[in-house]
Amino acid sequence: MSDNHTPTGFNPVLTAQPRTIFDVMSSLARELDAINLGQGFPDQDGSPDVRAFAAESLLKDSNQYPPSLGLPQLRNAVADHYRRFQGLDLDGMSEVVVTSGATEALAAAIFGLISPGDEVVMFQPLYDAYLPLVKMAGGVPRFVRLEPPHWKITAEALDAVFSPKTKLVLFNDPLNPSAVVYGLDELTLLADACIRNDVIAVCDEVWEHLVYDGRQHIPLIALPGMRERTVKIGSAGKIFSLTGWKIGFICAAPPLATAIAKAHAFLTFTTPPNLQLAVAYGMGKDDGYFAPMREGFARSRDRLAAGLTAEGFSILPSQGTYFLLLDLKASGIEADDWTFSQRAVRECGVATIPVSAFYAEDPITSVVRLCFCKKDETLDAGIERLAKARKLF
Numbered sequence: 290m291s292d293n294h295t296p297t298g299f300n301p302v303l304t305a306q307p308r309t310i311f312d313v314m315s316s317l318a319r320e321l322d323a324i325n326l327g328q329g330f331p332d333q334d335g336s337p338d339v340r341a342f343a344a345e346s347l348l349k350d351s352n353q354y355p356p357s358l359g360l361p362q363l364r365n366a367v368a369d370h371y372r373r374f375q376g377l378d379l380d381g382m383s384e385v386v387v388t389s390g391a392t393e394a395l396a397a398a399i400f401g402l403i404s405p406g407d408e409v410v411m412f413q414p415l416y417d418a419y420l421p422l423v424k425m426a427g428g429v430p431r432f433v434r435l436e437p438p439h440w441k442i443t444a445e446a447l448d449a450v451f452s453p454k455t456k457l458v459l460f461n462d463p464l465n466p467s468a469v470v471y472g473l474d475e476l477t478l479l480a481d482a483c484i485r486n487d488v489i490a491v492c493d494e495v496w497e498h499l500v501y502d503g504r505q506h507i508p509l510i511a512l513p514g515m516r517e518r519t520v521k522i523g524s525a526g527k528i529f530s531l532t533g534w535k536i537g538f539i540c541a542a543p544p545l546a547t548a549i550a551k552a553h554a555f556l557t558f559t560t561p562p563n564l565q566l567a568v569a570y571g572m573g574k575d576d577g578y579f580a581p582m583r584e585g586f587a588r589s590r591d592r593l594a595a596g597l598t599a600e601g602f603s604i605l606p607s608q609g610t611y612f613l614l615l616d617l618k619a620s621g622i623e624a625d626d627w628t629f630s631q632r633a634v635r636e637c638g639v640a641t642i643p644v645s646a647f648y649a650e651d652p653i654t655s656v657v658r659l660c661f662c663k664k665d666e667t668l669d670a671g672i673e674r675l676a677k678a679r680k681l682f
C-alpha cells in the first residue's frame with residue numbers, strides 16, 4: 290500500500306534555481322496581454338531563403354541521425370564563414386562541432402573542460418545559464434563585477450579574480466545584457482591574464498554579427514597566444530533571426546574540440562539535419578545580407594532610443610546585441626529595477642527585464658533591459674506604455 294511519500298533529495302543546484310527572469314516576464318506578458326520588450330527574440334522570422342532551404346531539405350534529404358559532430362557541409366561552412374569575416378584559419382573537420390544551440394555548446398564546453406573544484410571566472414552581468422552550468426559541473430565561480438555606463442574590464446579586476454585554481458573563463462562579447470562591444474585594449478588584458486595563468490577562454494560570441502555604428506567584432510581566439518586556448522561559440526539563431534532553430538557551433542583547436550565533442554555526445558548527440566543544411570547554405574551569405582541586417586536593427590535601436598529620450602528617460606549606449614538599457618536613476622526614478630519592471634508590466638502593459646537578474650552577487654539595481662528587435666508599431670506602443678510607467682514613480 291502506497292504511503293504517497295513524495296521523493297526528495299533532487300539535484301541541489303537545480304532545486305535552488307528560481308524560474309528564469311525570461312520565463313517570469315514573458316509569462317506575465319502573455320497573461321496580461323502586454324507588449325514584450327523583455328525576452329530577446331525578433332517578432333518576425335528572418336531569412337526567408339534559409340527557411341525555404343530547410344523546408345525543402347526536410348522533404349528531399351535524410352532525416353536520420355546525422356554525425357554527432359555535425360554534417361561536414363555545416364562544419365566546413367562555419368570554418369569558411371569565419372575565414373571570410375574574421376580572418377580565422379579553422380579546419381572544419383577537426384576544429385568545428387555543431388551543437389543544439391549555443392547554450393548546449395556552453396554546457397558541452399563547461400562539462401568537457403573542467404573538473405570539480407576548478408575555478409571559473411565569469412563577468413557580471415552574465416547570461417543566466419552560465420552559473421548553473423558551472424555549478425552542475427562542480428566548478429567554483431569567481432566573478433568580475435562590471436558597472437555602467439561603460440562596463441569596463443580592468444587589469445586590477447582580473448588580477449583580483451584569477452588564481453592558480455582558475456581553469457576557465459567564460460566571456461560574452463558583445464555582452465548581453467549590457468550591449469557593449471569590447472575593443473582591442475580590454476581584449477588584450479583578458480588574453481594576457483589567460484596566458485599568464487594558463488587558462489582556457491570559452492567565448493560566447495553569439496552576437497558577433499550584431500554590432501553597430503561601424504564597429505568590428507574582434508574574436509578573442511584571434512589574439513596572440515589565444516589560438517590554442519580559446520573556444521569560440523556561435524549561434525545561427527542570432528545570425529539569421531531564427532532563435533527557435535537552436536543551431537550552435539563551437540570552434541576550437543583539436544584537443545579542446547575533442548573534449549567538448551565527448552560531452553556533446555551525451556547531451557543532445559546530434560542536431561536536425563535539415564536545419565544544419567539550411568544553416569550551411571546561410572553561412573555562405575556575403576555582406577549583402579549582413580550589412581542590411583545590422584542597419585535594420587540599428588534603425589530599430591535608434592527609434593526606441595529617440596522615443597524614450599523624448600519621454601525623459603536616460604539611455605545607456607547600445608553598441609551591439611538586440612538590447613537597449615534604461616538608466617532608472619539618471620532618469621529620475623528612484624525605484625529599483627525589479628520594482629519598475631513589475632509595475633510596468635502589471636500596471637502599464639509592457640514587459641522589460643531588470644538587469645539585477647543577471648548578477649549572482651552584489652547586483653546593479655538601477656538598470657532595465659529592453660529588446661528592440663521588434664516591428665515599429667511594437668516599439669512605438671512600448672514607448673507609450675513606458676512613458677506611463679515613468680509617471681508611476
